[in-house]
Amino acid sequence: MKVAFFSTKPYDYQFFEAANQAFGHELVFFEPRLTLETTPLAAGFPAICGFVNDELNASVLAVLARQGTRLIALRSAGFNHVDLTAAKKLGLTVLRVPAYSPYAVAEHTVALMLSLNRKVYRAYNRIREGNFALEGLLGFDLHGLTVGIIGTGKIGQIVAKIMSGFGCHLLAYDLYPSAEAKALGVQYVTLPELFSQADIITLHCPLTPENYHLINADTLSRMKPGVMLINTSRGALIDTLAVIESLKSGQVGYLGLDVYEEESDLFFEDLSGQVIQDDVFARLLTFPNVIITGHQAFFTRNALERIAEVTLANISDFEQGVSSPNEVTVEQHKK
Numbered sequence: 001m002k003v004a005f006f007s008t009k010p011y012d013y014q015f016f017e018a019a020n021q022a023f024g025h026e027l028v029f030f031e032p033r034l035t036l037e038t039t040p041l042a043a044g045f046p047a048i049c050g051f052v053n054d055e056l057n058a059s060v061l062a063v064l065a066r067q068g069t070r071l072i073a074l075r076s077a078g079f080n081h082v083d084l085t086a087a088k089k090l091g092l093t094v095l096r097v098p099a100y101s102p103y104a105v106a107e108h109t110v111a112l113m114l115s116l117n118r119k120v121y122r123a124y125n126r127i128r129e130g131n132f133a134l135e136g137l138l139g140f141d142l143h144g145l146t147v148g149i150i151g152t153g154k155i156g157q158i159v160a161k162i163m164s165g166f167g168c169h170l171l172a173y174d175l176y177p178s179a180e181a182k183a184l185g186v187q188y189v190t191l192p193e194l195f196s197q198a199d200i201i202t203l204h205c206p207l208t209p210e211n212y213h214l215i216n217a218d219t220l221s222r223m224k225p226g227v228m229l230i231n232t233s234r235g236a237l238i239d240t241l242a243v244i245e246s247l248k249s250g251q252v253g254y255l256g257l258d259v260y261e262e263e264s265d266l267f268f269e270d271l272s273g274q275v276i277q278d279d280v281f282a283r284l285l286t287f288p289n290v291i292i293t294g295h296q297a298f299f300t301r302n303a304l305e306r307i308a309e310v311t312l313a314n315i316s317d318f319e320q321g322v323s324s325p326n327e328v329t330v331e332q333h334k335k
């Protein structure tokens with residue numbers, strides 16, 4: 001099948017071309033992000049392949065459908081950026097890669113926790129400048145602390161397993177508590193209970209209209225003073241302005257982000273020669289107790305191999321009329 005890839009980087013080309021040896025699709029790689037302005041690039045392509053910051057809103061989908069596209073093959077697990085109601089109306093099928101390496105994201109989550117706690121990023125710079133002083137690098141034992149996990153799906157459960165290895169108590173909140181998570185020692189509680197008891201709170205639920213700004217001024221005020229907050233899920237789960245206020249007051253003691261609500265204008269590009277125009281993001285960068293990575297939690301060799309294989313298999317299934325468990329529907333979205 002002829003597929004137009006958007007938001008592509010050299011690593012997409014490398015992993016997809018290698019995996020495509022087994023599929024034989026016709027892959028065309030475009031660097032620009034999919035927006036209303038770039039939709040003409042997709043003309044004549046029955047399938048397009050998009051990533052997390054491609055715009056798949058109703059107007060873009062309408063143009064794609066008019067141009068003959070029938071399949072939206074996401075090379076991501078998250079699908080919050082797709083207007084599924086519009087896709088359904090337009091007869092567009094949406095497929096995703098539900099799991100490629102939950103380990104990649106879970107391990108990066110723990111990397112953020114450890115770096116923030118033991119200030120590895122500050123120590124790295126100090127030592128290079130010949131500064132061997134320890135002041136300002138004081139950490140704490142993870143052993144015995146309480147970790148609150150919001151969303152105990154594939155990634156949340158692996159985080160639970162790792163943190164259990166550190167000797168942490170595990171609290172969790174999920175709309176659908178899982179027996180597997182309970183077997184790992186996770187105790188399900190209400191959100192207010194999780195907010196008031198956890199020393200570390202980590203987000204692993206999808207972004208939905210219901211949980212937009214789940215972390216806001218009110219919920220932040222219910223947390224333990226000095227809490228560590230980690231978000232490797234989706235940026236808009238956190239109200240960034242509210243978290244900045246909490247960082248200023250000390251209510252939030254540590255913040256680790258791999259995602260940011262306005263990331264689409266920043267992430268995945270080398271902007272080092274430019275002035276960053278986003279003042280909220282720039283403020284976040286000024287805190288010594290904040291680490292931001294640019295949506296790289298998924299970025300392991302294993303994950304990229306799997307993403308390419310599953311995406312191309314999804315496209316083959318669609319081409320052959322095979323119904324796929326990887327289809328995303330409005331009904332599922334509401335579950």
Ligand code: NAI
Pocket residue numbers: 077078098099102105150151152153154155156173174175176204205206207208210211232233234258259295296297298299
């Ligand atoms: P999953 O579908 O296995 O698990 C999600 C869990 O969240 C489910 O148990 C679900 O019941 C629960 N949930 C749904 N709505 C909720 C709510 N309002 N409150 C609490 N729990 C809720 O998904 P998986 O694979 O664990 O991924 C989780 C999220 O991680 C994805 O939705 C995506 O946004 C993010 N992600 C981030 C990546 C990165 O590179 N930073 C890469 C891959 C995923």
